[in-house]
Amino acid sequence: MSSPTATAPPDDVLRADRALVEAVLAGAPGAFERLVREYQGLCWHVIDRMVRQPEDTRELCQEAFLRVHQALHQYRGDSALKSWIAQVAYSVAKRHLEKKRIPIADAGDDDGLALAERVGDGFDLETATADDDAVAHLHAAIERLPPLQRTLLTLYHLEELPIGEIAGITGLAEGTIKSHLFRSRKLLRGLLEPTLGVVAA
């Protein structure tokens, strides 16, 4: 697995980001559309993983990109544009969940038991012979994690952002992010334990 370990984006990435931002700010034709096309997948992933309501995702993504457009002159270019946009998307989705009084994180004080029950509910890999079945079950289990844990897994594994940048996006301590990731992955791996053990035996 290629785990993201770098802490600073390469110079050529920052240069390209700055060029794109300057083009948007100068009103170059098609520049903002290019920016949206480049980062809409990231925005979609973050918001979709946070809110899990397809009908809300489009509206919130639209809101996120409007905020990006309004605040782009504040982008200083000392971090990757990808992280900056992910931060906007995360804050839009977080505010949406707070408005709806949906807790974004697991309380973390019950040793993960309640979480394990929720994630493992109906999870049976006894009959899963193909890898695709197991992956589909894991995806379903990830969907049952709390919004924050789902999003951290997405940012770290799918978007391959380093822990330091995820800390900047979410405002969480690096140790807290690692702890959430560690516990979520341990839980998910635990779901595979009995079945594969039987199959392998």
Added chain:
Amino acid sequence: MNTTRHRGPRPPRAGEPPAIDERDWIAQEHALAGEDRRDALLARALRTPPPSAPPPPGFAADMARLVAPAAAAHQDEGRWEKRLLNGLFVAFALGALVVALLYGGQWFALASHALGTGGAQWALAGAACVALSWALGAARRLFVSLPPTAAA
């Protein structure tokens, strides 16, 4: 809005999960990169996007259309500010020229009295150099800021 600037590690707040041992973290990272079937399946599931609807095909174009009026208004505002600034600059330059023509003789007489005729001439030459250099720079900025058709 706060931009992404990392201020170093922050201690966990109350209610956040307890910190994990760095060795456990590294061991789990290595395991996910290993060849064990369970770990490989988990790594694959984590790396692949969830089965959800992707952004609709015209989303980027729709966004560009949505922000176009605001962007145009912002551009107009910028152009108006630039024109105002240029107008003020021209007025200031003309004012300075008129004042120099009206009072230049008196200033030169005062300078000659204080510095001597030679000194006053050198001071006048120096001031003329500075003024010419500033005027050329300002004229160049003014020329560049004009639209291409007007500048051509």
